[in-house]
Amino acid sequence: MNFLKNSLLLCLSLLVYGCAQAQPKDMDEKVAYVERYRLLAVEEMERTGIPASIKLGQGLLESRWGTSDLSRLANNHFGIKCGKDWNGEGYYKEDDDLNDKGELIKSCFRVYGSAEQCYRDHSAFLMNPAKKERYGPLFELKRTDYKGWAEGLKKGGYATDPGYPSKLIKLIEDLDLHRYDEITYQDLLSEIGTLPTLTQPDSPEKIKPVLVVGVPQSTNDVKFIIAGAGQTVKDIASKQFVSPKSLMHHNPHISGADEPLKAGTRVFLQSKPKAWRGQETYHKVRKGEGMIDISVLYAIDLDKLYTRNKMSHGQEPAENAQIKIRGGKVKKQPKLKSDQPDKKPTPMPTVPQTSTPGNMTTTATSTIPPTTTSTGTKSEVPPSKAPTTHVNTTTVGASNNKVNPVNSGGNDPFGKSNPVPNSGTQSTSAAGSVVAPQYHLVMEGDTLESLAQKFKTSIDGLKKLNNLSTDECKVGSKIRVK
Known part of the structure; x- marks a missing residue:
C-alpha cells in the first residue's frame, strides 16, 4: 500500500515538474x-x-x-482554406468540415512556397x-x-x-x-540591426517545407505568379495559356520573354490598376527602392504612379521620400535622388582621336571616366590638353534597330537588374557636365512622333539616342528620351 502511495506521489511530482519545464520551452x-x-x-x-x-x-x-x-x-x-478562388496546391487534413451525413471530412488548406507568401x-x-x-x-x-x-x-x-x-x-x-x-x-x-531569416532552421526531427512555385496569388486585385529560379516569361505564359507579349506588357520590370528569372520574381498575369486599393495612401521609400519597385510591390500602373507624384520617367525618389499610391496628384513633387547636394565634379581625363583594331572606330572629343575591364581592373585613359564635350561611338556591323530594355528602378528585388545600354551618345549640360539619361517605357499607342512631342525633342534625335534605323518602337521596351 505504501509502495503504491509512493509511486503515485512520484508520478504526480514528475508530471508537475514536466509541466514546469515545458512552459519556458514553449515561451522560448x-x-x-x-x-x-x-x-x-x-x-x-x-x-x-x-x-x-x-x-x-x-x-x-x-x-x-x-x-x-x-x-x-x-x-x-494562418489556417487559410483553399476556397473556390484558389488555383494552387492543397494540403488536406481534418478540421471542422462535414459531409452531407454529418461525418468529419478532410479540409483543403492552401499550400504556399514560403511563409512570406x-x-x-x-x-x-x-x-x-x-x-x-x-x-x-x-x-x-x-x-x-x-x-x-x-x-x-x-x-x-x-x-x-x-x-x-x-x-x-x-x-x-x-x-x-x-x-x-x-x-x-x-x-x-x-x-x-539585420534582416531576419524567415525560413525556420532545419533539424533531423523537422520535415522540410514543400517548395511550391507557380501558385496564382493576387495583390491589389491583380493576379500574379511567383517564378521559380530559371523560369522565363515564355514558360509561365505557356502554363497560363496567355501570350508572352501580353505578359511582357504587364511586367515592365522584366527585360525579356526569354530572360531566366530569379526565384521570387513576380510575374503579373493582368494589367495593373491606376492606384492602390488598400488603406495606405503613401509609401515611404526605402534604401535602394525605385519607382518600378514600388509599382511591383503594390501592383500599380507605373505610368500612373509617376503622374500621381508629378514625376517624369527616369526620375527616382530619394530615400525616406513619401510616394503617393492612391488618390489625386500630389501638390508638390516628392524629394528626388537628384535633389541631393551637388558634389564638386571630379576632373576627368579625355581621349585623343584614335582608331582601335577590329570593328570599332572611336572618335573621341569628350571627357570620359576610366573604364573597367571584364577582369575588374581599371584602364586609365591618357589625358588630353584640350577637353571637349561630345563622344560619338559607332560599332560597325552592330544592329541599329534594337533597343535593349533596361530597369530604371534601381535594384529590383523581384527581377533581374540590367545595365544601362550604351547608346553611343552622352548628353551634356551647357556647363559641360554629363546629364543623367532618362528613359520612357513604351506603351500601346506610343510612336516616335508622339514621344518626340512629349519630351520636346525630334524623331531623328530619338533615333540617334537609341541607334534606331526605323521609326518603330517596341511595346514593353524602354527607350532613351534624353
Whole structure:
C-alpha cells in the first residue's frame, strides 16, 4: 500500500515538474517565432493597415508558433482554406468540415512556397472585396485597437472557436505584441540591426517545407505568379495559356520573354490598376527602392504612379521620400535622388582621336571616366590638353534597330537588374557636365512622333539616342528620351 502511495506521489511530482519545464520551452519558441516574423508583420501593417500584433498573434495561434504540420509542410501559418478562388496546391487534413451525413471530412488548406507568401496572402484574404461585409469594418478601427480586431475576426467568421478572441488577446498581451502596432518598419529595422531569416532552421526531427512555385496569388486585385529560379516569361505564359507579349506588357520590370528569372520574381498575369486599393495612401521609400519597385510591390500602373507624384520617367525618389499610391496628384513633387547636394565634379581625363583594331572606330572629343575591364581592373585613359564635350561611338556591323530594355528602378528585388545600354551618345549640360539619361517605357499607342512631342525633342534625335534605323518602337521596351 505504501509502495503504491509512493509511486503515485512520484508520478504526480514528475508530471508537475514536466509541466514546469515545458512552459519556458514553449515561451522560448513563441519569442523566436515573433522575432522571425515581426519585421514582415510591420511591413504588411504599413502596406495594408492590418495591425502587426494581430498578424503575429494569429500566426502564433494558427500555426502553434510554427510547429504545426500545416505550417511546416504547407507554409500555411494562418489556417487559410483553399476556397473556390484558389488555383494552387492543397494540403488536406481534418478540421471542422462535414459531409452531407454529418461525418468529419478532410479540409483543403492552401499550400504556399514560403511563409512570406502566406503572410502576404493573409492580407489579401482579409482585404478581398468579396469579403468586405465580413472584414471591411475591421479596417475602420484604429490600428492600435487589437481587441476590436480580435472580436471582429470572430464576428466575421474567421474561426468557429467561441474563445478565439480571448486566446488571441492573451497571446498579444503576454508577448507584448501590441508594441509593434506603434513602430515603423525603418525604426524596427534599426532596432534589429539585420534582416531576419524567415525560413525556420532545419533539424533531423523537422520535415522540410514543400517548395511550391507557380501558385496564382493576387495583390491589389491583380493576379500574379511567383517564378521559380530559371523560369522565363515564355514558360509561365505557356502554363497560363496567355501570350508572352501580353505578359511582357504587364511586367515592365522584366527585360525579356526569354530572360531566366530569379526565384521570387513576380510575374503579373493582368494589367495593373491606376492606384492602390488598400488603406495606405503613401509609401515611404526605402534604401535602394525605385519607382518600378514600388509599382511591383503594390501592383500599380507605373505610368500612373509617376503622374500621381508629378514625376517624369527616369526620375527616382530619394530615400525616406513619401510616394503617393492612391488618390489625386500630389501638390508638390516628392524629394528626388537628384535633389541631393551637388558634389564638386571630379576632373576627368579625355581621349585623343584614335582608331582601335577590329570593328570599332572611336572618335573621341569628350571627357570620359576610366573604364573597367571584364577582369575588374581599371584602364586609365591618357589625358588630353584640350577637353571637349561630345563622344560619338559607332560599332560597325552592330544592329541599329534594337533597343535593349533596361530597369530604371534601381535594384529590383523581384527581377533581374540590367545595365544601362550604351547608346553611343552622352548628353551634356551647357556647363559641360554629363546629364543623367532618362528613359520612357513604351506603351500601346506610343510612336516616335508622339514621344518626340512629349519630351520636346525630334524623331531623328530619338533615333540617334537609341541607334534606331526605323521609326518603330517596341511595346514593353524602354527607350532613351534624353
